[in-house]
Amino acid sequence: MSARARFAFAAGVAGLIGSTLLLSGRFDGSVALALLFVAAARIAPSASMIDAGPVLAAGAQRSIARHVSFAPAWALIVAAGALRAASPALSDVRGANAVAGLAIASGQTASIIGAWFAIAAGLIAITSRVSIGAETASSPGSTALVVAPDALRRLEIGAVIAQAALLVTLFAGPQVTGSSDGVAWVLGIAAVSAVAWFARDIEVRHAPLIAAALASIGLALAIAGGTP
Amino acid sequence: MSVPLILVLVAPLAGAALAPAFGDVPVQRRALGVLCVAVALGGATWAVVRTVSGSGAAWRGFTVDPWRALLVFGAVLCSAAAVARVADGSRQGLTQAAVFAAIAAGLMPLVVSETHLLAVTLPVATAGIAVASFASAAEPGRALRAARAVAALAVSDALALVALGSALTRGTSLPPRLTTTAAALLLSAAAIRLGLTPVAGAAEDAQDAHGVMGALWLGPVRAQGFLLAVFAVGAHRGVAYTAAAVAALAILVAGVTSSDRDAGSSLAALGTAVAVLGFALGGATPTWGATLALVAAFAAPAAWSAGGAFSAGARASLTALPAGGLLAGSALVLGAAFAAGAVEPWFLAFAVPAAAGLAAAAGMVWRPREGPRTGGFARVFAGTLGVTACLAIAAVPERATTWLSVPIARTLGVGRLLSVGGTPGLAAGLAVIVLGAGVLAATAGPGRMGSGGPPGSGPARRLPLPLDWWARAAGAPARGSTIAAGRAAFIARRWAIAATVMFAVAVGLAARVWVAAAGRGFL
Numbered sequence: 001m002s003a004r005a006r007f008a009f010a011a012g013v014a015g016l017i018g019s020t021l022l023l024s025g026r027f028d029g030s031v032a033l034a035l036l037f038v039a040a041a042r043i044a045p046s047a048s049m050i051d052a053g054p055v056l057a058a059g060a061q062r063s064i065a066r067h068v069s070f071a072p073a074w075a076l077i078v079a080a081g082a083l084r085a086a087s088p089a090l091s092d093v094r095g096a097n098a099v100a101g102l103a104i105a106s107g108q109t110a111s112i113i114g115a116w117f118a119i120a121a122g123l124i125a126i127t128s129r130v131s132i133g134a135e136t137a138s139s140p141g142s143t144a145l146v147v148a149p150d151a152l153r154r155l156e157i158g159a160v161i162a163q164a165a166l167l168v169t170l171f172a173g174p175q176v177t178g179s180s181d182g183v184a185w186v187l188g189i190a191a192v193s194a195v196a197w198f199a200r201d202i203e204v205r206h207a208p209l210i211a212a213a214l215a216s217i218g219l220a221l222a223i224a225g226g227t228p
Numbered sequence: 229m230s231v232p233l234i235l236v237l238v239a240p241l242a243g244a245a246l247a248p249a250f251g252d253v254p255v256q257r258r259a260l261g262v263l264c265v266a267v268a269l270g271g272a273t274w275a276v277v278r279t280v281s282g283s284g285a286a287w288r289g290f291t292v293d294p295w296r297a298l299l300v301f302g303a304v305l306c307s308a309a310a311v312a313r314v315a316d317g318s319r320q321g322l323t324q325a326a327v328f329a330a331i332a333a334g335l336m337p338l339v340v341s342e343t344h345l346l347a348v349t350l351p352v353a354t355a356g357i358a359v360a361s362f363a364s365a366a367e368p369g370r371a372l373r374a375a376r377a378v379a380a381l382a383v384s385d386a387l388a389l390v391a392l393g394s395a396l397t398r399g400t401s402l403p404p405r406l407t408t409t410a411a412a413l414l415l416s417a418a419a420i421r422l423g424l425t426p427v428a429g430a431a432e433d434a435q436d437a438h439g440v441m442g443a444l445w446l447g448p449v450r451a452q453g454f455l456l457a458v459f460a461v462g463a464h465r466g467v468a469y470t471a472a473a474v475a476a477l478a479i480l481v482a483g484v485t486s487s488d489r490d491a492g493s494s495l496a497a498l499g500t501a502v503a504v505l506g507f508a509l510g511g512a513t514p515t516w517g518a519t520l521a522l523v524a525a526f527a528a529p530a531a532w533s534a535g536g537a538f539s540a541g542a543r544a545s546l547t548a549l550p551a552g553g554l555l556a557g558s559a560l561v562l563g564a565a566f567a568a569g570a571v572e573p574w575f576l577a578f579a580v581p582a583a584a585g586l587a588a589a590a591g592m593v594w595r596p597r598e599g600p601r602t603g604g605f606a607r608v609f610a611g612t613l614g615v616t617a618c619l620a621i622a623a624v625p626e627r628a629t630t631w632l633s634v635p636i637a638r639t640l641g642v643g644r645l646l647s648v649g650g651t652p653g654l655a656a657g658l659a660v661i662v663l664g665a666g667v668l669a670a671t672a673g674p675g676r677m678g679s680g681g682p683p684g685s686g687p688a689r690r691l692p693l694p695l696d697w698w699a700r701a702a703g704a705p706a707r708g709s710t711i712a713a714g715r716a717a718f719i720a721r722r723w724a725i726a727a728t729v730m731f732a733v734a735v736g737l738a739a740r741v742w743v744a745a746a747g748r749g750f751l
Contacts, residue, residue, distance in 0.1 A: 003541035007548060008594050009673045014666035015590075018658060027658040032562035032583055036555065037662075039587040047594035048674075068484065068591040075584035079569065079576050088566035151674040219580075223573045 002051035012044020012155050019162045022090060023169055030088040031078045031170065038166050039074065041159035043067045045152040049132060056148065059132035069208035070125040076215035077125075080118040080222045081170030084111060093170060111225025115171045117218030122167040124211040126160060126192060127199045164192035230287035232278060235271025236300060236335060237290065239264045240307075243328035248321045257321055264328065265308045272301040280635040290339040294635045295458070298519070299338050299451040302526030306447025307331040309533035313439035314364070326363040327440055330356035334448025338455060343400040344745035347392050347738045353452065354381045354731065357444055364440040368716035369704045373437035375723035376701070380420050380430030381449065382730035388417035388456055389737035396744050403459045411463035414456050415471055421453030422500050425478035429701035435493060436701070446496055446529050454503070454522065458640060461508045468508045475505035476581040483585030486592035491547050492532025498589055499525025499554050505582060506561040507640070509568070515637035517560025517653065524553035552663065558586055560653040 019037035022029045046063035049056045082088040085096035132148050148156075165173075168188035174181050204210065243264035250257035275285045275297040285292050292300060310331070314324045333356030336349040358378045365374040391414040395404035406414060416427070423431025423445070434445035461468040478501035486494035499521045506518025527550035535543030565579035705716040 003544050004594065006541075006670055006673050007544045010666040010670035011548075011590075013669035013673075014662045017665040018662040021658055021661065027655045029655065029658065030559060030563035030566065030653075032566055032579075033559040033654060035583060035587055036558065036590060039590040043591040043594070047591065050594055064591045064594065068588045071483070071588040071591075072580075072584040074587055075580045078583060079566065079580050082566045082570050083573065083576070086570045088563050088570060149674045219576070 005048045005051045008044050008047035008050070009152070009155070012041050012048070012159070015040030015044065016155065016158050016162055019166070023162065023165045025091070025094070028089065028091055031082050031090060031093060032088060034090060034166055035074060035078050038159065038162050039071070041155070041162055045148065045156040045159070046132065048152050049148060056132055059130060063130040063132055066128060066130050070128065070211060073121050073125050073208065073211035073215045076212065076219050077118045077122050077170065080114060080215065080219040083219065083222045084115065090169060094173060108225035110221045114218040114221030114225060117214050117221060119167060119171055121211040121215035121218060123192065123195055124204065124207055124214070126163045126167070126196045127202070128204065128207045129200055160196050161189065161193055164189045164196065167192055232271045232275035232285045233287040233290050233292065233339065236268050236275065236304065237332065237339070239268040239271065240328045240332035240335070244325045244332060247325035247328060250321060257324065261311050261324060265311050268304045269308060272297070272304040276301050289345065291341050292339055293639050295639045296338055296455070298522070298636060299454055300335060302522065303335055303338065303448040303451040305526050305530045306443050309530050310440050310443035310447065312533060313443060323363045326360040327444070330360035330444055331448060332356070334444065334452070337452050341402055343392050343395060343402060343404050344742050346402065347389055347741035350385050350388060350452070351731065351734045351738050353448065354378070354385050354734065357381060357449060358727070360444060361437060361441045365438040368713045368720060370437045372704045372716045372720035372723060373433040373701070374441055375720045375727055377430045377434040377437060377441065377445070379723055379727035379730055382727050382734050384417040384420040385734035386730060386737060387413045389734055389741060391417070393737060393741045393744065396741065396748065400745050403462060406459070406463040408464045408466060411460045411467040412470070415460035415467055418453045418457035418460060419474060421449050422457060422504065423450070423497060424474050424501060424504065425481045426474060432701040435489070442493070443529065443533070446493070450500065457504055458507055462640070468510065472505055472508035472578045475501045475508060476578040479505065480581040480585035483589035484592060486589050490532060491593060492529040494589070494593055495528035495547065495551055495554060496525045498586070499528060502554065502558050502561055502582070505565070505578060506557070509561070509564060511564065512637055514561050514564040515640060516634065517557040517564070519636050520553050520557030521561065524550040524557060527553070556654040556659065562586070563653060
C-alpha cells in the first residue's frame, strides 16, 4: 500500500470518527464540518486503491470522479437543511426538528416539499456508486474476482451509514430526549441505508445532474417556505 | 524592537550579496543559503510572536502589525522552498543571488506603511521576481510561461498603482481610502497575484515555469496579493461582495481541479480562496477562519517541498498538518457563510459553491501526480519546517484561534458584510480525537506501508468541467523538437516585450504617485 493510499485510508477513518461524534451530538459543530467529514469518509475507500493494480486503480479513479460529481448536490442539500433550521449548527438543526416534530411533515407546505426533494437528492447521492473490481480469467469452470480489501469495504459501509445519518439529521431526526425520540433516528437511518443497499446496482444516467437539480429545487422551496 | 525586522530584511540581502562569491563551491553556498533563510525565518517568527502579543516591531520607516507580520512569515516560509529548488550547476551562484534579491524585494511592500512607499516597492518586487524567473527558467517553453507570468504581474502592478494614485488626495496612510472604482481595481490586481479563478492563468504559468518561480509566486507575490485584497474588501461593501463571489467560485474550481496540481499547490490554492472568502465576509468568526486558512495556504507548499526530501510518507505526513489547519479554517468560514445564508439566503450563493468545492477537494486531492521530490539542500529545511508545522498543528484549532486569529481580526477590524458570528468551528477535543484516529489508521491500516507501486507516475486524467478554462493558463509549446523550441522562444520574446512595456507603465505610475505624494508633502 503506497504512502498516499495509506494516508487516504487514515483520512477516511478520521472523517468517519469525526462525523460520528458530530452527528451523535458528542461535539457541537456545523453542518458544513459534518459534510466535509462525511465526504472524506465516503471517498477514502476509493482513494485508498488509487495506487493499486490496474483493475482496482481504474475503478478507483472512476469512483472518485463519481463521488466528486455529487459534491454540488450535497452542498445544496446541506444548505436546504440549514435554511430550514435558520442555523448551520447541528444542535440547532436537531432542535428545529424537535420543535416541529418530524421536519419532513411540519412547517410551510413549500418547505415540506422542499425537504422531500432534498431527501430524494440525498438518496440518489448515497445510492450511486461505482463498483470497484472485476471478474478475471481463471481455471476452467471457475471465476476469479479482483475485489477491494475487506477493511476498505467496511469503511465504505460506515461512510454510507454516516451519509444516511447526515440526511436524517438534516430533515428528520429530532433531539433525543427520550427513548421514543430514538425511533425516528433508527428508522430513518435504517431506511436510507436499506435503500442504498438494495439500489446499489441500479444505474441512473446523469445521476449527479439529477441529484443537483432535485437539491436545487429543494433549496428554492425551502427559501420560499421559510423556517419551520 | 527592531531586531526581528532587521533579521527579515537584511538576511535575504546578505544572501544576494554573498551567493555569487560562493558560486564555485556548492557546499559552502548551500550552507550560506540555509543560514540566510533560517535567519529570515527566525526573524519572521519573532515578529509574529511579538506583534500578536501586543508589542511592536519597527525599524526606521519599516513596521509590521500582526497581520503584516503573518504575511511576512508566510512569504519567507515559501521563499525557503524557492531557495531549496535552485539546482546545482554552473552559474547557480548567480541564480541563488537573484532568488535572494527577489525575496528581499518581495518582502518590501509588506513592511511599508505609506501609500507612496507601497507604490514604489511594488514594481521593485516585480523586477526582482522577473530577474529570478528568467535566471531559473531557461528552456524556451518554460521561459514563455515565465514571461507571461511576469507580464501579468506588471499588469497587476499597473492596476494597483492606478488605484493607489487615485487615493492620494485623501492622504498617504495605509490602508488607503479608496473610491469604489479604485477598490475594484485593487481587487483585480490582488486577484492576479492570488491566482484566483478568473485570472488564475498567471499563477499557473509561474508554477509551470520553474519550481523557483512557483515558490516565489506562492510566497511573496501571494502575500502582496493578500495585502492588496484586504485593502480592497475593506473599502466598500460592493467590492467585498465581489471578492466573496470570486473566492467562492475559486474554491469550487480549485477543488475540482486539484488533481492537476501537486498536493502542496492545490492546498495552497484552496487555502487562498477560503482565506479571501473569510476576509471578504468579515466579522470575527470568518476572519479567524480566514487566518487559519491563510497560514495553511502558506505552510502547505513549504511542507510539501520539505517532506519530499525524505520520502513519500514524510511528504504526505507534513502536508497533512497544514491540511488540518485548512479544515479548521474552512469550518469557521463555511459555518459563518451558512449562518448568514440561513438569515439572508443571498449568502448561500457564497456558501454553496464553497462547500461544494471543499467537498470535491476531499476526493480530488488524492488524484494528483506526486511530482519530483526535492533532495539534498532541502533536507536541512525539512526538520525545521516539520517541527514548526507540528507545533502549529498542536495549537490548531482553538489555541491558534485565540493566540493568532483574534489579534489579527482585531487588527483588521470589522468587515463590510458580517459584523457578528459565533458558529462553532472545529472543537479542540474533536480535533484531538480525529487526529488520533487518523494516526492509528495510518499505522494499522491494511497492507504493508510503501508496498504499492510508484504512485502517480503520470498526470491524472482531467475531468471535463464547464468552467475548466477559467482556471487555466494558455498552453506552451512542449520541448521535443527544434521547431517547437524556436516557436516557444519567438513567443517568449513577444511576451517579454509586452512585460517590459507593462513594467515601464507601472514604473511611470509609481513615479507619478511618488511625485504627487511629495508635492503634497507626504500627507
